[in-house]
Amino acid sequence: xxxxxxxxxxxxxxxxxxxxxxxxxxxxxxxxxxxxxxxxxxxxxxxxxxxxxxxxxxxxxxxxxxxxxxxxxxxxxxxxxxxxxxxxxxxxxxxxxxxxxxxxxxxxxxxxxxxxxxxxxxxxxxxxxxxxxxxxxxxxxxxxxxxxxxxxxxxxxxxxxxxxxxxxxxxxxxxxxxxxxxxxxxxxxxxxxxxxxxxxxxxxxxxxxxxxxxxxxxxxxxxxxxxxxxxxxxxx
Numbered sequence: 001x002x003x004x005x006x007x008x009x010x011x012x013x014x015x016x017x018x019x020x021x022x023x024x025x026x027x028x029x030x031x032x033x034x035x036x037x038x039x040x041x042x043x044x045x046x047x048x049x050x051x052x053x054x055x056x057x058x059x060x061x062x063x064x065x066x067x068x069x070x071x072x073x074x075x076x077x078x079x080x081x082x083x084x085x086x087x088x089x090x091x092x093x094x095x096x097x098x099x100x101x102x103x104x105x106x107x108x109x110x111x112x113x114x115x116x117x118x119x120x121x122x123x124x125x126x127x128x129x130x131x132x133x134x135x136x137x138x139x140x141x142x143x144x145x146x147x148x149x150x151x152x153x154x155x156x157x158x159x160x161x162x163x164x165x166x167x168x169x170x171x172x173x174x175x176x177x178x179x180x181x182x183x184x185x186x187x188x189x190x191x192x193x194x195x196x197x198x199x200x201x202x203x204x205x206x207x208x209x210x211x212x213x214x215x216x217x218x219x220x221x222x223x224x225x226x227x228x229x230x231x232x233x234x235x236x
Contacts, residue, residue: 002038004029007053007061009045009141013168014223015067016042024164024223025065028084028207029190031215035206048140050117054078058193063203067162069119069186079194081203083187084216086230089120090163091183094151096175101158103180107133110157113150115141119186120160144169151176162186163231164224182232 006029011017015025026042033040043061045053053064054077070080093101100106104127112124116138127133137156139147148169150156159166163181170176190207192199210216217227226234 002036004033004036004038004040004063005061006040006042007045007056007064007066008042009050009053009066011144012067012165014164015065018168018223024085024219025067027219027222028210028216029063029065031210031219032190032203032206035209036202046142048116048142050115050141051077052117054191057191058196062192062196062199064191067165067188068191069162070189071119074191077194078191079196079200080187081190081192081200081207083189084207084211084229085164085188085220086185086232087163087188088181088185088232089123089160089183090166090178091158091160091180092148092151092166092170092176092178093158094175095177095179097152097154098157101179104132104183107158109134111135111137113137113139113147113156113159115139115144115147115161117141118161119184120162123184124160148173148176162188185232 008016008025014023016023029040053066054074057064057078091104107127110133112133114120114124114136124136128136147156148159151159152175166178170178190203221227228234
């Protein structure tokens with residue numbers, strides 16, 4: 001039987017890294033693999049810069065499913081299935097240390113943390129360039145948990161990341177809360193190699209069938225608490 005090899009960056013809850021190695025992307029790709037008559041194997045990307053994950057397409061894995069935002073730059077490296085989720089960046093702070101920070105409008109003079117290669121990075125860099133924040137601190141992609149702990153120590157003042165992930169990651173950290181969502185609107189999609197039109201077609205059809213069958217809505221409901229492809233429709 002064919003094996004669909006999926007590149008993923010861990011941890012990225014609720015997409016992956018949930019208890020028992022589960023998550024939204026795990027369920028999605030398991031269901032897609034079943035649709036196309038394949039088994040699925042998840043291969044961890046170990047790089048410090050998330051954008052390097054696309055270099056493994058066609059060599060280390062067949063596709064990338066890692067809560068991945070579609071951007072013009074990434075479309076130079078990969079083709080994307082239609083989005084299975086629409087979400088956006090969110091902002092977290094330690095509300096005990098910085099009770100006045102409720103949005104990106106309150107970051108003057110403060111340091112914002114991001115992961116290397118994350119789509120939050122250009123947003124925060126623009127805030128600094130516009131004088132709306134003090135500095136950007138860039139963490140290796142796998143250092144997300146220590147980055148959020150830095151919010152409590154003052155080594156970093158705020159952290160920006162995709163809302164579903166930030167919602168999960170702050171749960172065990174006392175005092176750290178998501179104070180703003182909807183900072184951006186981003187399409188989250190499966191990526192395949194630029195030349196792999198055949199796989200793109202197969203995954204597109206399989207995903208559409210899962211949407212039509214209601215399976216994808218149930219997967220989103222399980223991990224996000226609502227069935228919507230567009231998370232802006234959900235009430236937080």
